Amino acid sequence: MQSAEHELIALQNRNELIRLLSIEFSKPANLQEKLQRMLQLLDENFGLCHTLLLLPDERHEQLTLYASRGYTDKTTGISVKFGEGPAGLVAAKKRKLRLVNISRKRSYFTHEPAVVNNPLPSLPNVESLVVLPIISGNELVAVLSAESEKLDFFKPEDEDFLMTLSQLIGLSIQNSLIIDQLEQKVRQRTEALEEQKQALQQANASKDRLFAIIGHDLRSPAASLQNVGELIDFYQRKGDNDRLFELGGKIVKAARNMNSILDNLLSWSITQTGDITISPEPLDIYQLLEEILDNYADIAQSKNITLLFPPADSGKVFTDRNSLLAIFRNLLSNAIKFTRPGGEIRITVSTEDKTVLITFCDNGVGIPPEKLAELFSIRDRKSTAGTSREKGIGIGLIIVDELVRLNNGKLIAESEVGVGTKIGVRLIR
């Protein structure tokens, strides 16, 4: 009768404990906090002073120690394979394990000194061990290990009670895992949004800059053409044919300037919208250079600039034709623009193992170091008038940079004020 009464009281106490622990375990917390709190509660309520909580990896091949209590070593992060040591065995078989009287059992097999073939923390004089699989919905969520130096610390009824409790622990760990995963997703999403925001801000700034450029720089050649048109009208009415013929050169110049600006604007907008198609093919460098030099020879001549270019067998490059033409056009027009009348522009081609370096070297005005660093950035970009007051929109080198990048090449820029500038393009052969 007395025994039944004791059993009833014990049962009531356990039920009360389960109720209290359910409340504790259901509190939202991140995984680390939750696991440490669980071990603390097991210590306070069951006297489990030496405990470990291990979680399986996604492939269920190894367990990793996430929380420990009662061990001096800080050993979280240690992993054991499924099937290795008591915890690994329990994980592999999803079955509880209770060992008692460990030193005696050892002595049946060997009298050699005790060893621990297990990377996990363990008491040197361990006598009792309980390892429980924490299972939720037939899935292994964690493994709980508890050790004691007492011979028979864990009674079978304790083990059964802990198994009941393990369902609560399993659900609680799953909840914390979900919270952790959600927090992780929120963090990742926030980071992605932040990146998108920055990219949009940058794109917006580029767009604003482009509109400003168009508004400011495209007006000049358009106004020039309008002026020339008015002059044609004026001289025609006046019957002054000599002045009328002189205007022909001005029309060509204004139209070419406008055409060049529109070409660059188009190239730039294509690179920014991602609509550009890069089709690399083996190209003859000299042929392409000759094509570009033909277009710019008269401009260079008008400034009395000498163009020195490489021999006809200067080599091949494996890149996109349109990109390379735009690169050459911009580098050459830039060099002409910033070379003083009577100056010199030297184009060189040097081949290496798998690459070819094409350089445009002038003895023009040069670029100050602080501007050289920002040479290929659209931010705060302003066009600079050339040595003969040539106008541009300041995006030529930005387009070069973008096209070189799209063709897996590299840009090299060196300059010294008053000495000249060397811009090199390294491309795949």
Add this chain to the structure above:
Amino acid sequence: MSAKPLITPEMISGMQGFVPSVLATCSANGVSNITYISQIFYVDDQHIAFSAQLLNKTWQNLEENRLATAMITAADFSQMWKLHLEFIEQQTSGELFDDMDMQLQAIAAYIPSNINFKLTGAMLCRVIDVELVV
């Protein structure tokens, strides 16, 4: 209706090997054999099992004569019991075998790794009667 429990919770404590249990078997021609066993596994209140390692003579005797007696001592209750047993079968797979095998392999974590811990079989016995040793 289930049979009256023969193995009580107090006896389970005596099966853990704090005081080694003794298993007595007898051959068909009446030659007895007595051996110490490290642990008797509680299966349910009518059945126990022990591991079939290093028990050649016991195993031979049980094949000839299925009756055996185990003496267990619960040090914490200062009690001894005689379990009168009938050998049922040797199991080499299944839940009981897995549980016993897992215990053996877990012990391996505390012992130099050059010892073979492969369980040969789980020897399942029915408890016919329990006798308190006074």
